Amino acid sequence: MNRRNALKLGMSALAGVYLSPLLSQTRLFSNIPLPIDGLFQPTWDSLEKYQVPDWFRDAKFGMWAHWGPQCEPEAGDWYGRGMYEEGSRQYKFHVEKYGHPSKFGFKDIINIWKADNWNPQELVDLYKDAGAKYFMAMANHHDNLDLYNSKFQPEWNSTKMGPKKDIIAGWEKAARKANLPFAVSIHAAHAWNWFDTAQGADKNGPLAGIPYDGRLTKEDGKGTWWEGLDPQDLYAQNHPLSERPSRDSSVHSQWDWGDGASIPTSAYSEKFHNRTIDLIEKYNPDMLYFDDTALPLWPVSDAGLRIAAHMYNNSLKKNKTVQAVITGKILTEQQRKAIVWDIEKGQSNEIEPLAWQTDTCIGNWHYDRDVYNEKRYKSAKTVIHTLIDVVSKNGNLMLNIPVRGDGSIDELERAIVKEVGVWMKANSKSIYGTRPWKIFGEGPQQASAGALKAQGFNEGKGKPYTSEDIRFVQKDKKLFATVMDWPENGSVLIKSLGKGAGYYTNSIKQVKLVSTGEKLKFTQHNNGLEVHFPNQKPKASFANALEIV
Structure with missing residues (x-):
């Protein structure tokens, strides 16, 4: 499974156009495949x-x-x-x-x-x-x-x-x-x-x-x-x-x-x-x-x-x-x-x-x-x-x-x-049943992410996630913003949710910590949504989902 070296695969080959010399030595399938029963x-x-x-x-x-x-x-x-x-x-x-x-x-x-x-x-x-x-x-x-x-x-x-x-x-x-x-x-x-x-x-x-x-x-x-x-x-x-x-x-x-x-x-x-x-x-x-x-x-x-x-x-x-x-x-x-x-x-x-x-x-x-x-x-x-x-x-x-x-x-x-x-x-x-939002996230980690090579192999290439890194999804008219670490200073500023960012145009009524259901104090500034976290960390606080309505 692990192709330890990056594959050098021509896209022409993937499209079926490339023919190596050896292909001429074997039976190629017909350009007009036989029909089968079904759509x-x-x-x-x-x-x-x-x-x-x-x-x-x-x-x-x-x-x-x-x-x-x-x-x-x-x-x-x-x-x-x-x-x-x-x-x-x-x-x-x-x-x-x-x-x-x-x-x-x-x-x-x-x-x-x-x-x-x-x-x-x-x-x-x-x-x-x-x-x-x-x-x-x-x-x-x-x-x-x-x-x-x-x-x-x-x-x-x-x-x-x-x-x-x-x-x-x-x-x-x-x-x-x-x-x-x-x-x-x-x-x-x-x-x-x-x-x-x-x-x-x-x-x-x-x-x-x-x-x-x-x-x-x-x-x-x-x-x-x-x-x-x-x-x-x-x-x-x-x-x-x-x-x-x-x-x-x-x-x-x-x-x-x-x-x-x-x-x-x-x-x-x-x-x-x-x-x-x-x-x-x-x-x-x-x-x-x-x-x-x-x-x-x-x-x-x-x-x-x-x-x-x-x-x-x-x-x-x-x-x-x-x-x-x-x-x-x-x-x-x-x-x-x-x-x-x-x-x-x-x-x-x-x-x-x-x-x-x-x-x-x-x-x-x-x-x-x-x-x-x-x-x-x-x-x-x-x-x-x-x-x-x-x-x-x-x-x-x-x-x-x-x-x-x-x-x-x-x-x-x-x-x-x-x-x-x-x-x-x-x-x-x-996580379950969600769909992408207008943007996938914000924060410094993405700028350090590695480019895909061949069939993948870019995991672990970027910097570790911090509380400045946020990932967004949506479901049932709710926005979920996951803060990718616990903010040790007690609060986060989600820049994409500021009044001036233009992504979230509705008035924010409530922010909850998903893991506990606790309602959190927040202020929506022009430059971001400031959310104040509780003093007590929940279990597995290395990623913290917020429900925003």
Whole structure:
């Protein structure tokens, strides 16, 4: 998931105009797609009729279990790729703990992953109590293991391997019982190039030149635990490498299948399509999150377009209106109408005209024991500040709490989740169901905010929020102004609400502190609204919502 280097993605490629030399070597989908049954057809022109449903716009805050076999080593993001990168931290960790990747590969990590302390209902209930209004579970990652009873990945899925449990069924049951919309994240379209490091071999040391296990086939499995299985159904590496493969690291710049990427075959693309349709049909998710430039396999295949059209048409048939949500990254203006723009580890610097989402995590995407040991998790304060800022700009926050290999979360994470819940219980009326105001806010922090890079990655670039930083939203003819820290001098001056600012033209009758309901003394000057805070701080006073009428 984490594309550690900024992607250099040409917008022409995103629009489907760019054709790398390798594209001419594979079947391109027809410029005139076959029609399907329903209002939505598998074209961007058709999909842009989509309207984001109110449940998503009102929810504002979701929580995510980005959890699969790569969490078993508890050694961080992209373990299934990094363990094959000679000399890397994860390679060294893997060799020391499990052995050389020519002998113990990622398929063997799957085999030892048991998820024996997984209690999906307890975790989903915890997240709901913390204020989450929708829940998302990972259905597969770039490691290509389906975490459900997969008809089109019949052996390499979690019901046959590792835990031998239907992970998505467990999460879905828990979300439905908690009355939360259920989302799934889908990342497997990129296994084709992401696993290319598994085709390598050490260049140094006693095992130099001995291939890793990425090119093994069914015939190589005699006498092993995986006898009768084909590793290529997992690794998908029975093809030439990209023009610039592997470590330094072409996969980042090739996320849109340009820059010399090895292009998937039509069989690979159709298998991905069928796996995803099977997922939709079996578990009826309310939302699909794609870790892709636009839709999966675009622009070299229309598989993602067909999935989107199927999802929208199904929802329309069941609900009379489209209640489904699909997200994608690095979108053109037209594509942002067709699906919801998702920003990874970052946020927009302005009010967006269409609903959007940021996704981030309190640690690394996959569980990392070093983050726990070094206490490097995001604080509840950081989470809440991110939420408030994102909501003021017409966005939602999807927050991942990294799950350990055994299916549990640690006590530091649990404490952060509960502290987020304390703030949400006291202030959530300033979050749920709100819409952007005339401006998103004021104060010095925004001037220091970082610019978006590739699919996001600008979080944490600005200065810390202070009591001079204010974020605005509106709901039910009320204005909410959240002061992003407690004013130690006892009062704040909200400049945008001064009589001379021209934004708030009505006479202000009342200002209340949302968390306690206390009415506050105020004076509206020409240069700002002066609000006097009480002497006693409420709990979680690192952000303080004011209700203004």
